[in-house]
Amino acid sequence: MKTLIEKANILLEALPYIKAFRGKTVVIKYGGNAMVNDTLRSKFAQDVILLRYVGIKPVVVHGGGPQIGQTLAKMGKESRFVRGHRITDEETMDIVEMVLGGKVNKDIVALIQKHGGRAVGLTGKDGGLFHVEKLLIEDDSIEDGPPEIIDPGRVGKVVHIDPEIIQRMDDGNFIPVIAPVGVDGDGNTYNVNADSVAGAMAGALMAEKLILMTDVPGIQDEEGNLIPSIDREILKEMTRGGIIHGGMIPKVEAAGAALEAGVAKVHVIDGRIEHAVLLEVFTQTGIGTEIVQ
Ligand SMILES: Nc1ncnc2c1ncn2[C@@H]1O[C@H](COP(=O)(O)OP(=O)(O)OP(=O)(O)O)[C@@H](O)[C@H]1O
């Protein structure tokens, strides 16, 4: 009986969070590196379904770095990144679209369906969800010099979001699962960093929270210690100083964009922890790094 009462208490602990977040949108970036393990994948699907059943609206945006990397490697192509963005030539773009919009996206949709949720996969093309423009990357980490401009090829940035399709899916109780592939005004397809899409999406949907799941405990300082809470201005400094580099750069930029657009909270959490999403949403302390205005 005692353990049963304990169970009831655990459920009750979630009550204030359910009350606070009911009817609100939570955008979750599901990282490529956090989704390679089957157990973790199932727990993630369950978490997202639970959110939906308690009246929270999860919107999943996924990456797929390792999956794209493996496919490219099989074809003898090397993966190269600049400030967290994949250098994408025309041939790589086709592979990215096949892997992200096809395989990875449908795997996540099927997994949510298997666990009793309802999910629909989308890219930026579907329902005109988002439009992109070619991205030029500014590297300002070079000391005492002007920023270097790098052309990463078929890499886009989100310039417009039409959230209607997301609202329609919400009406039907479907969980949207978004692959970060989009088109520009001329119909050219672009690869977009998934963090960037998640940040833009959170802003456009006026989400309550943006959760960026990854393969590290959160944002780490120079010594590798986890930073539980941090100001976004300090993050800019840390990026200039090179403490934040590679795949963490688009996350920090996405966090900034989301906060600027009015999203209340952004979290970078460890997707290798089972039920990371539930722990973040339904507990007082949360996990990982919280980024504040
Ligand atoms: N200050 C920092 N703190 C923590 N991680 C950092 C930091 N600077 C750079 N990183 C790197 O960022 C990486 C996470 O980004 P990465 O793009 O590799 O994965 P992801 O975004 O989770 O997955 P995907 O790109 O496939 O969607 C970490 O593995 C780490 O190496």
Ligand SMILES: [Mg+2]
């Ligand atoms: Mg990444």
